[in-house]
Amino acid sequence: xxxxxENHLEETIDKSRDLDQLRxxxxxxxxxxxxxxxxxxxxxxxFIALSTCALRDFSxxxxxxxxxxxxxxxxxxFNMISGALVLYSFSAIILTLSRMxxxxxxxxPFPHVLYLAAFYGFYHFAKGLDxxxxxxxAAGLTVLGLESYRIWTYSHDEIRKxxxxxxxxxxxxxxxxxxEPR
Amino acid sequence: MPKSFSxxxxxxxxxxxxGFVVVCCLLLYSVMKxxxxxxxxxxxxxxxxxxxxxxxxxxxKSDRETLGNIIRNVGDQQGVEHVRIFNKKGTVMFSAxxxxxxxxxxxxxxxxxxxxxxxxxxxxxxxMEQARQFKNRKGVKVLAITAPIYNEPSCYTAPCHYHxxxxxxxxxxxxxxxxxxxxxxxITLGERMAVFTLMILILTIGGVAALLRRxxxxxxxxxxxxxxxxxxxxxxxxxxxxxxELKEVADTLHQTSRQLRESRSQRKxxxxxxx
Numbered sequence: 001x002x003x004x005x006e007n008h009l010e011e012t013i014d015k016s017r018d019l020d021q022l023r024x025x026x027x028x029x030x031x032x033x034x035x036x037x038x039x040x041x042x043x044x045x046x047f048i049a050l051s052t053c054a055l056r057d058f059s060x061x062x063x064x065x066x067x068x069x070x071x072x073x074x075x076x077x078f079n080m081i082s083g084a085l086v087l088y089s090f091s092a093i094i095l096t097l098s099r100m101x102x103x104x105x106x107x108x109p110f111p112h113v114l115y116l117a118a119f120y121g122f123y124h125f126a127k128g129l130d131x132x133x134x135x136x137x138a139a140g141l142t143v144l145g146l147e148s149y150r151i152w153t154y155s156h157d158e159i160r161k162x163x164x165x166x167x168x169x170x171x172x173x174x175x176x177x178x179x180e181p182r
Numbered sequence: 183m184p185k186s187f188s189x190x191x192x193x194x195x196x197x198x199x200x201g202f203v204v205v206c207c208l209l210l211y212s213v214m215k216x217x218x219x220x221x222x223x224x225x226x227x228x229x230x231x232x233x234x235x236x237x238x239x240x241x242x243k244s245d246r247e248t249l250g251n252i253i254r255n256v257g258d259q260q261g262v263e264h265v266r267i268f269n270k271k272g273t274v275m276f277s278a279x280x281x282x283x284x285x286x287x288x289x290x291x292x293x294x295x296x297x298x299x300x301x302x303x304x305x306x307x308x309x310m311e312q313a314r315q316f317k318n319r320k321g322v323k324v325l326a327i328t329a330p331i332y333n334e335p336s337c338y339t340a341p342c343h344y345h346x347x348x349x350x351x352x353x354x355x356x357x358x359x360x361x362x363x364x365x366x367x368x369i370t371l372g373e374r375m376a377v378f379t380l381m382i383l384i385l386t387i388g389g390v391a392a393l394l395r396r397x398x399x400x401x402x403x404x405x406x407x408x409x410x411x412x413x414x415x416x417x418x419x420x421x422x423x424x425x426x427e428l429k430e431v432a433d434t435l436h437q438t439s440r441q442l443r444e445s446r447s448q449r450k451x452x453x454x455x456x457x
Contacts, residue, residue: 078216082209089205093198100194131215135208142201149194 037155040148043109054120075126092143105154109147116140207379223313230329263358326358401428
């Protein structure tokens with residue numbers, strides 16, 4: 001009889017420890033998801049900061065020496081850069097929408113900031129940033145806006161699921177603690 | 183996070199379509215603006231060539247009066263902001279504006295620096311390099327072309343006046359055309375494109391929203407009301423007339439509620455004799 005009671009107590013303590021561990025894991029997952037949900041906003045802020053520099057045609061930065069520019073060769077034509085921008089925007093939107101449809105949490109918005117910075121760079125070297133700034137800016141807002149929305153909705157859905165798991169765990173914990181001998 | 187199904191469905195579609203259409207329109211506007219500016223430059227370059235060819239005979243004859251007259255008449259044309267001919271040293275020899283005569287041109291100005299940036303001035307430039315855009319003293323945006331007047335065999339062999347054969351450029355014609363008509367055309371084009379974009383956006387987003395509403399949101403609302411009625415205890419309410427997957431869900435709800443009612447009544451019947 002005493003042995004049975006001891007076994008029951010040990011089991012209860014083990015289960016309580018497991019639940020504590022699980023609770024910690026869920027809470028850390030929630031923390032990670034909350035941080036991921038803000039990635040889109042960080043990427044957007046970075047892009048807006050970059051666009052502010054681009055709006056002034058990168059006049060803050062020292063100009064690249066002529067020798068280096070001539071070493072890099074002739075910049076691509078405006079039509080080629082604009083065609084690439086349309087193609088990039090189209091494929092990035094399709095990729096984001098397909099990830100949204102599949103409920104996938106993969107992908108980060110930060111590489112898009114790099115691609116958009118490259119477009120600003122190409123237009124700058126081709127001396128056409130004045131005329132094409134707003135096109136790159138609109139493309140950036142669209143792609144990063146969609147990507148942020150996807151990451152945000154995905155993260156919040158996952159957080160909701162984790163919170164439901166946590167509530168279920170709390171219920172189990174309450175059940176086990178009720179069963180403990182006082 | 184938007185909680186309603188309609189907001190979650192429409193926001194990404196609206197954002198994707200609006201963004202892509204705006205990007206395409208901005209790029210299209212930029213391409214058209216560049217093409218139209220290039221055409222205007224070509225037109226100005228042709229005009230400069232025409233003036234150089236028209237004045238060639240007067241130059242050969244050293245007929246300064248006729249030459250000055252031609253330049254003044256061209257300068258009187260609507261849309262021509264300035265027209266002048268300066269010699270190799272940069273002194274304005276003929277101009278539509280009399281106050282410019284015999285003044286020296288600054289070689290560091292836009293339009294001059296293209297050839298005079300190096301220690302030795304260039305003698306040939308492409309059509310596009312000959313053009314420059316700036317705002318003049320009157321605040322008018324000007325597209326100017328500088329066309330060099332080359333030393334031809336007929337010039338250095340002419341008996342009337344003599345130029346050295348080694349001298350490649352005798353002078354330069356500078357003509358400036360107002361960009362106001364081009365600016366107005368671009369504004370009109372921009373406005374038309376904005377209206378067109380807006381119409382496309384309204385039609386596309388409106389069309390998607392209307393289709394979603396008809397095929398998804400309204401049936402879903404009916405199903406929701408039906409579920410609310412079942413939850414409120416109105417088990418006899420018939421399922422709404424729906425199609426496809428939503429019909430299956432409504433039928434399942436109806437069947438489940440009937441089964442629940444039957445099992446409840448059976449339990450009541452089973453409880454009664456014993457009570």
